[in-house]
Amino acid sequence: MNILSEIGESLQRGEDDRVGALVRQALEQRCEPHRILNEGLIAGMDVVGEQFRLREIFLPDVLLAARAMYTGLDLLRPLLARDGVPTAGRVVLGSVHGDLHDIGKNLVSIMLKGAGFDVMDLGNDVPAERFVDAAREHGASVIGLSALLTTTMPVMKEVVELVRARGLAGRVRVIVGGAPVSEAWAREIGADAHGYDAANAVERVRALVAARG
Amino acid sequence: MIALLERLRSGEVLVGDGALGTLLMTRGLRPGAAPEALNLSHPETLEEIARLYLEAGADLVTTNSFGGSPARLRRYGLEDRTEEINRAAVLAVRRAVGDRAYVSASIGSSGHLLKPYGDGDPGEIAAGYERQIRALAAAGADLVCIETMTDLAEAVLAVRAARAVAPALPVMATMTFERTRRGFFTVMGASIEQAVHGLTEAGADILGSNCGNGSAVMGEIAREFRARTDRPIAIQPNAGLPEPRGGTIVYPETPEFMAENAKALVKLGVAIVGGCCGTTPEHVRALRDAVG
Numbered sequence: 001m002n003i004l005s006e007i008g009e010s011l012q013r014g015e016d017d018r019v020g021a022l023v024r025q026a027l028e029q030r031c032e033p034h035r036i037l038n039e040g041l042i043a044g045m046d047v048v049g050e051q052f053r054l055r056e057i058f059l060p061d062v063l064l065a066a067r068a069m070y071t072g073l074d075l076l077r078p079l080l081a082r083d084g085v086p087t088a089g090r091v092v093l094g095s096v097h098g099d100l101h102d103i104g105k106n107l108v109s110i111m112l113k114g115a116g117f118d119v120m121d122l123g124n125d126v127p128a129e130r131f132v133d134a135a136r137e138h139g140a141s142v143i144g145l146s147a148l149l150t151t152t153m154p155v156m157k158e159v160v161e162l163v164r165a166r167g168l169a170g171r172v173r174v175i176v177g178g179a180p181v182s183e184a185w186a187r188e189i190g191a192d193a194h195g196y197d198a199a200n201a202v203e204r205v206r207a208l209v210a211a212r213g
Numbered sequence: 214m215i216a217l218l219e220r221l222r223s224g225e226v227l228v229g230d231g232a233l234g235t236l237l238m239t240r241g242l243r244p245g246a247a248p249e250a251l252n253l254s255h256p257e258t259l260e261e262i263a264r265l266y267l268e269a270g271a272d273l274v275t276t277n278s279f280g281g282s283p284a285r286l287r288r289y290g291l292e293d294r295t296e297e298i299n300r301a302a303v304l305a306v307r308r309a310v311g312d313r314a315y316v317s318a319s320i321g322s323s324g325h326l327l328k329p330y331g332d333g334d335p336g337e338i339a340a341g342y343e344r345q346i347r348a349l350a351a352a353g354a355d356l357v358c359i360e361t362m363t364d365l366a367e368a369v370l371a372v373r374a375a376r377a378v379a380p381a382l383p384v385m386a387t388m389t390f391e392r393t394r395r396g397f398f399t400v401m402g403a404s405i406e407q408a409v410h411g412l413t414e415a416g417a418d419i420l421g422s423n424c425g426n427g428s429a430v431m432g433e434i435a436r437e438f439r440a441r442t443d444r445p446i447a448i449q450p451n452a453g454l455p456e457p458r459g460g461t462i463v464y465p466e467t468p469e470f471m472a473e474n475a476k477a478l479v480k481l482g483v484a485i486v487g488g489c490c491g492t493t494p495e496h497v498r499a500l501r502d503a504v505g
């Protein structure tokens with residue numbers, strides 16, 4: 001088997017040590033870091049995401065796969081930076097105020113980083129102002145909000161309104177996601193996009209950055 | 214008051230209460246604040262809500278202690294007040310219901326995923342549950358209600374803790390399932406069959422499901438429980454799945470709609486019918502009328 005697909009499959013099984021060993025091996029074989037990332041780690045994680053969406057696998061499998069992804073990503077990051085792969089854009093990301101759920105947000109963060117975005121992860125329980133302040137200070141063009149509770153979803157609306165109130169609309173786009181969050185909710189609160197899973201979030205963020213030009 | 218399990222064994226159907234969190238929010242609980250802190254600062258609010266549910270016809274009224282384990286309270290710097298907070302939770306409901314309803318001591322997830330998926334140490338989490346349940350039992354709770362569990366291993370830790378420190382109290386344990394193509398599973402991957410087996414083995418007296426689904430899907434879940442256990446079954450649905458409307462979230466099931474589905478639950482042999490997220494005293498009143 002091709003070592004890249006072997007990395008992907010090992011990642012799907014959540015074998016973090018083996019993923020690390022295989023990534024090292026691939027590098028020794030002079031495989032390019034971005035190919036290891038895209039055709040190995042990200043390809044594997046895409047499968048995990050899709051299987052989880054269909055509930056063919058469950059949260060424990062996702063968590064172990066994410067850990068394996070981190071192991072691989074940590075090995076590749078310095079090499080990718082050295083290769084001078086230009087950043088795809090800067091994203092401020094976090095779970096909204098009152099929300100401690102961060103597993104989904106972390107997956108989105110991993111996948112965005114994997115796709116070359118410069119991600120500033122503010123963690124969980126993040127107040128609306130912090131998102132907007134951070135986006136302005138760091139010149140991020142996208143704010144990514146995650147919420148898993150119906151009681152914290154309205155905080156997303158606060159962030160959208162704050163972006164407008166600060167005159168950043170158009171310059172800073174907002175993408176929302178999390179299990180209870182829908183396209184309809186995104187529209188209602190005036191967010192610019194909704195991502196239904198981590199891979200989809202990457203696509204949507206790419207589109208937002210492209211639209212901004 | 215006649216013992217809970219005796220009533221259930223005689224075939225009586227009991228009514229649970231409805232949501233607590235949303236009522237607390239309309240009474241000033243801020244998102245991000247510890248709901249259980251209100252037990253100390255605003256016990257009268259909890260007493261008022263318990264009275265609303267009692268008057269609506271609930272036979273079991275839940276304490277505000279879902280997040281009252283030391284592991285959860287630690288996030289708010291309240292770990293040292295575990296005993297006080299849980300005691301106050303029971304006393305508030307007791308003041309409202311006297312002996313006209315059972316005081317159901319709520320226990321939720323520890324907030325930590327167990328190792329190796331998260332940082333939760335099983336021994337520590339078990340000890341935390343024991344500490345919480347000891348306080349709830351000492352304050353006079355009538356049953357332990359372990360709810361909204363998705364990790365069977367954690368639910369089993371809670372049931373065992375209850376058995377160990379409050380052997381005289383009945384234990385109800387309910388988990389949250391999702392419908393998948395291959396049947397119902399929790400997000401952590403526990404099937405109904407595994408839940409029945411694990412919770413029964415650990416010593417739960419009443420089994421079932423709460424949260425995560427509306428009353429129609431809960432009918433299917435109840436049927437699966439019925440096929441696998443002779444123990445009393447408790448089912449507490451959400452008022453449907455939340456929908457966005459006008460920038461806020463609305464739970465769509467009306468009291469009448471839920472009451473119709475509750476009749477079907479009773480026909481299946483469900484022993485305790487109540488509500489979870491989005492349900493109100495009006496829903497409980499409708500359930501009461503439907504159940505008889």
Ligand code: B1M
Nearest residue numbers: 100101102103104144145146150177178179195197324400
């Ligand atoms: C920026 O753009 C984007 C784009 C896409 C984005 C995005 C952002 N963010 C996410 N996505 C998307 O991509 C990800 C990858 O595909 C996806 O992310 P998700 O996050 O959806 O998916 C994750 C990969 C896996 N899913 C998860 O991680 C959530 C799983 C469940 C079981 C869950 C967990 C694990 C936890 N919980 Co909580 N918890 C539940 C969940 C039940 C369930 N069946 O989902 C849910 C969400 N919890 C709930 C509740 C009520 C709570 N939880 C609480 C606590 C916890 C734990 C701490 C124990 C733990 C979180 C651990 C952690 N570090 O995150 C409490 C609240 C704490 C707080 N203030 O936040 C507590 C209040 C109490 C409780 N029941 O335990 C329920 C919410 C009900 C509601 N709709 O409001 C719940 C549905 C459980 C249930 N009752 O059925 C997509 O949504």
